Amino acid sequence: KQEVTQIPAALSVPEGENLVLNCSFTDSAIYNLQWFRQDPGKGLTSLLLIQSSQREQTSGRLNASLDKSSGRSTLYIAASQPGDSATYLCAVSWGDNQGGKLIFGQGTELSVKP
Amino acid sequence: DTGVSQNPRHKITKRGQNVTFRCDPISEHNRLYWYRQTLGQGPEFLTYFQNEAQLEKSRLLSDRFSAERPKGSFSTLEIQRTEQGDSAMYLCASRGDPTYGYTFGSGTRLTVV
Numbered sequence: 001k002q003e004v005t006q007i008p009a010a011l012s013v014p015e016g017e018n019l020v021l022n023c024s025f026t027d028s029a030i031y032n033l034q035w036f037r038q039d040p041g042k043g044l045t046s047l048l049l050i051q052s053s054q055r056e057q058t059s060g061r062l063n064a065s066l067d068k069s070s071g072r073s074t075l076y077i078a079a080s081q082p083g084d085s086a087t088y089l090c091a092v093s094w095g096d097n098q099g100g101k102l103i104f105g106q107g108t109e110l111s112v113k114p
Numbered sequence: 115d116t117g118v119s120q121n122p123r124h125k126i127t128k129r130g131q132n133v134t135f136r137c138d139p140i141s142e143h144n145r146l147y148w149y150r151q152t153l154g155q156g157p158e159f160l161t162y163f164q165n166e167a168q169l170e171k172s173r174l175l176s177d178r179f180s181a182e183r184p185k186g187s188f189s190t191l192e193i194q195r196t197e198q199g200d201s202a203m204y205l206c207a208s209r210g211d212p213t214y215g216y217t218f219g220s221g222t223r224l225t226v227v
Binding site: 004006031032034036041042043044045046049051089091093096099100101102103104105106107 | 120145147149154155156157158159162169170203205207209212213214215216217218219220221223
């Protein structure tokens with residue numbers, strides 16, 4: 001069964017700290033992996049998309065890495081700010097022969113304290 | 115194009131009533147997905163369309179749920195005889211070229227009282 005797991009479920013850090021969010025998945029034959037941000041009661045905002053052939057993607061203070069062989073991805077947030085407080089979701093697609101649908105982890109709720 | 119649009123944003127309904135949600139995807143995207151998200155959980159796949167064809171339905175999609183995408187443009191998700199367990203956020207996403215990932219709408223929050 002294809003599953004995605006995120007640890008920890010919640011994380012609280014002081015402003016300015018660098019942090020890492022973890023995502024693990026079964027079945028290393030992924031097509032791509034996407035990180036999303038979700039603010040309370042809102043929809044999902046795409047942060048980074050990593051194709052299966054890539055090792056990492058960067059956008060501003062965010063860096064996402066992918067290690068297919070170990071079934072892991074990490075989202076690194078540098079110099080965290082209170083505005084980064086949100087739930088971060090990792091989602092994996094195993095390709096169009098699986099309908100191209102995303103399987104999500106349960107998310108990590110991040111709180112950055114001023 | 116302003117992205118994926120969902121209406122209404124919020125819906126409160128009495129148990130047993132029927133509700134319908136609408137999703138307008140990014141116009142050039144041929145794939146459209148519906149997900150359901152309950153509090154504290156990640157979104158769960160419900161169904162998807164390629165153009166107007168509904169190609170897969172999750173076992174979560176009971177007989178009370180039906181989705182359509184006429185003409186391969188907007189999509190509707192109808193829930194008949196709503197139950198309290200249907201209370202959730204219903205999310206729509208669209209996708210064109212798979213190398214560009216998915217774009218989600220803001221969701222419709224359903225509360226069944």
